[in-house]
Amino acid sequence: MITVEDLHKSFGDHEVLKGISNTINEKEVVCVIGPSGSGKSTFLRCLNLLEEVTSGSITIDGVEITDRKTDVPKVRAQVGMVFQHFNLFPHKTVLENITLGPIKVLNQSKEEAEKTARELLKKVGLADKESVYPASLSGGQKQRVAISRALAMNPKVMLFDEPTSALDPELVGEVLAVMKDLAKSGMTMVVVTHEMGFAREVGDRVIFIDQGVIMEEGDPQEMFNDPKSERLQSFLGQIL
Amino acid sequence: MEVVIIEFFESIRFDILWNYRSLFIHGIWITLGLTVVGYTCGIILGLLFGLGKMSNKKWIHYPSRWYIDFFRGTPLLVQILLIHIAVIPTIFGQSLGFFVSGALALSLNCGAYTAEIIRAGIQSLDKGQMEAARSLGMPHNMAMKHIILPQALRRMVPPLGNELIALLKDSSLVTVIAATDILYAAKIVQGATFRVWEPYILAAIMYLFLTYIVTKIVAYVEKRFSTSYVPSKRPKIFSLSRTFTGGR
Numbered sequence: 001m002i003t004v005e006d007l008h009k010s011f012g013d014h015e016v017l018k019g020i021s022n023t024i025n026e027k028e029v030v031c032v033i034g035p036s037g038s039g040k041s042t043f044l045r046c047l048n049l050l051e052e053v054t055s056g057s058i059t060i061d062g063v064e065i066t067d068r069k070t071d072v073p074k075v076r077a078q079v080g081m082v083f084q085h086f087n088l089f090p091h092k093t094v095l096e097n098i099t100l101g102p103i104k105v106l107n108q109s110k111e112e113a114e115k116t117a118r119e120l121l122k123k124v125g126l127a128d129k130e131s132v133y134p135a136s137l138s139g140g141q142k143q144r145v146a147i148s149r150a151l152a153m154n155p156k157v158m159l160f161d162e163p164t165s166a167l168d169p170e171l172v173g174e175v176l177a178v179m180k181d182l183a184k185s186g187m188t189m190v191v192v193t194h195e196m197g198f199a200r201e202v203g204d205r206v207i208f209i210d211q212g213v214i215m216e217e218g219d220p221q222e223m224f225n226d227p228k229s230e231r232l233q234s235f236l237g238q239i240l
Numbered sequence: 241m242e243v244v245i246i247e248f249f250e251s252i253r254f255d256i257l258w259n260y261r262s263l264f265i266h267g268i269w270i271t272l273g274l275t276v277v278g279y280t281c282g283i284i285l286g287l288l289f290g291l292g293k294m295s296n297k298k299w300i301h302y303p304s305r306w307y308i309d310f311f312r313g314t315p316l317l318v319q320i321l322l323i324h325i326a327v328i329p330t331i332f333g334q335s336l337g338f339f340v341s342g343a344l345a346l347s348l349n350c351g352a353y354t355a356e357i358i359r360a361g362i363q364s365l366d367k368g369q370m371e372a373a374r375s376l377g378m379p380h381n382m383a384m385k386h387i388i389l390p391q392a393l394r395r396m397v398p399p400l401g402n403e404l405i406a407l408l409k410d411s412s413l414v415t416v417i418a419a420t421d422i423l424y425a426a427k428i429v430q431g432a433t434f435r436v437w438e439p440y441i442l443a444a445i446m447y448l449f450l451t452y453i454v455t456k457i458v459a460y461v462e463k464r465f466s467t468s469y470v471p472s473k474r475p476k477i478f479s480l481s482r483t484f485t486g487g488r
Contacts, residue, residue: 050371078378087372092390100386101376151377 001026001188002157004049007056009042010041016042018212019199020054024157029189031199031220034209040192043209044159047113048079061156064083077105080150080158081150084165086142088134088149094121096148106153120148124178140171146169151182158182196239202222208232255439260429262279265486268446274339274411274421279404286354287348293359304355311352319415320345324417338419342411357403361396372477394465401458405451412447422446423444 002024009017016039024030033039045051047058049065049072057066066074089097096121099113108116121127124144134142143163150158160179164172176198183189183202193199199206200220208216208223208231214231227233244400257264292304311319324341335341364390412423426443430436 002252008250049374050375073377076375078374081372081375083368083372083375085366087366089369089372089387089391091394101378104382104386105377155424176379198434220469 001028001061002190003057003059003107004047005057005059007046007058008045009039009046015054016052016212017046019093020209020212020214023208024188024190026188028204029183029191029202031203031206031208032190032192032209033194033199033235034215039212040209044082044161044192045189047157047159048076048081050076050081057211071218073105077101077153078156080112080153080155082143082150082158082160082163084162085203086134086139086166088142088146088187090134092131093128093131094137094145096147097134097215098152101112101149102155116152117148120151121145123171124148124204132194134223138171139167140174143175147175147178157190160193162192162194164193164195175215179182180182194239195237196224208235210235243474252437253435254442256433256435257429257438257442260439261426263425263428264422264442264446265419266420267284267425268442268450270339270419270421271408271447274342274346274414275404276420278350278411279341279407282350282354282403282407285351285402286356286358288355289351290355290358290362293355294362299449305469308352308355311349312356315346315409316349317416320413320417323348328357338414338417341417342414342419343433344405346411348416349402349410353403353406354394354400357396358392359398360399361392364395366393370379387393397458397462397465401454401462407434408454409447 002022004022004024006018008015008159009165019150020043032040034042038085042051046053048058053066056129057064059065060075060079063070065072065073088102092100094115095117098117099110101206102116103110109149118127118130121130124142124147126144126148129137129145134145147158152181156225163179164175166177172182172195176195178190179198182200191198191203203220205217206223208229210231216227217222218231223232224236227236289304289307290456292300293308294305295301320342323345324335324338328336328341328344369387369391370383373387374380412421413425415421415423418424422443427437429439433439
């Protein structure tokens with residue numbers, strides 16, 4: 001479904017991604033792990049073109065999105081993104097946050113968009129919060145709204161950029177539970193995370209990125225129990 | 241000493257000004273007119289050049305920057321004289337009157353300051369807002385309109401209010417091109433009556449009165465903008481009634 005070939009990304013002279021190739025299949029949940037500064041977030045942001053790639057190609061559903069001629073907003077509309085810091089729109093209510101994209105970008109009617117939004121809010125357990133502003137929500141609630149907002153666009157794939165890293169420890173569970181449900185429903189997901197428990201339990205595959213290259217990848221159980229590269233061994237040693 | 245002070249106060253006679261009241265009233269209208277026109281055009285110019293300065297396109301970025309740097313870096317008095325005496329007569333062959341020159345100078349000056357306020361307001365927003373809007377598939381202009389500008393506007397309200405008050409006071413500079421504003425009325429009265437205290441005190445009081453009103457308006461607008469940001473009582477009641485009917 002997503003094919004990445006020899007992806008390079010530089011910020012000025014600093015090369016962050018040094019040739020990443022990978023294929024992500026439909027309905028697969030891929031967890032990306034690695035030390036900070038390794039380029040894992042940059043890799044994720046390249047997948048919906050929030051970062052312009054320096055060289056290499058990314059193909060989603062047979063469409064090469066790195067082609068200069070592609071309609072970038074259209075690509076982004078098909079790829080859901082959840083951010084570490086939620087990035088909800090503070091001047092819109094929860095419901096408006098979710099319906100804005102479908103109404104403005106997908107040209108849905110207000111009623112249609114609100115119906116979908118209410119269903120999504122019910123699914124993430126926030127049906128009673130539709131009229132409040134994000135400022136009065138907890139971090140976990142904000143992130144669940146952010147997930148609903150991305151899902152309202154009916155994306156082909158969901159990208160998560162450290163979705164629980166900015167949360168208080170006791171709020172991590174509620175967000176991970178929503179993500180687990182999503183994985184069960186058959187959504188293709190790419191998750192940059194430090195939650196090894198989540199990667200082990202939900203992930204179909206784990207990719208370990210270090211210094212801009214994929215050092216190791218494979219089945220989560222195997223990788224965590226029997227890391228092959230020295231880098232992964234020391235990384236796991238530090239965080240587990 | 242006491243005698244001198246008492247004599248001084250006894251010599252102040254505001255009743256002299258009564259005969260010249262129409263001059264001052266006319267002055268208020270001119271001052272207000274120049275301020276309103278200057279501010280309105282200034283905000284439009286500021287929006288254009290503020291966005292222009294943030295543009296990645298060089299042919300938009302540099303002219304915007306030059307405009308802002310010139311009008312912020314030179315005195316308004318010089319700009320007024322330059323426009324009234326040099327620019328307009330050269331282009332049109334004749335003066336178009338003090339109001340056109342004055343309004344133009346104030347607009348251009350206000351536009352430069354507003355541009356910086358607008359740029360700062362937009363750039364003070366978290367980058368994540370633009371990214372979130374873009375990740376939903378919004379093109380740049382749509383994201384600006386629905387996400388960035390409404391939020392930035394809230395942050396711009398206090399400095400824009402300051403700018404309005406500053407502009408109101410700075411409009412007194414147009415008196416050098418014989419614009420018949422409040423200060424000019426005071427000058428005329430001084431010349432006619434040979435009184436120095438009364439006309440200028442009255443002019444000062446008039447400006448004070450006008451800025452006081454503007455301050456009140458700005459404070460009201462600020463309040464209105466901030467209550468819609470923090471959840472207020474109104475949306476809460478709204479939410480209750482809506483979940484109630486939704487629950488049935």
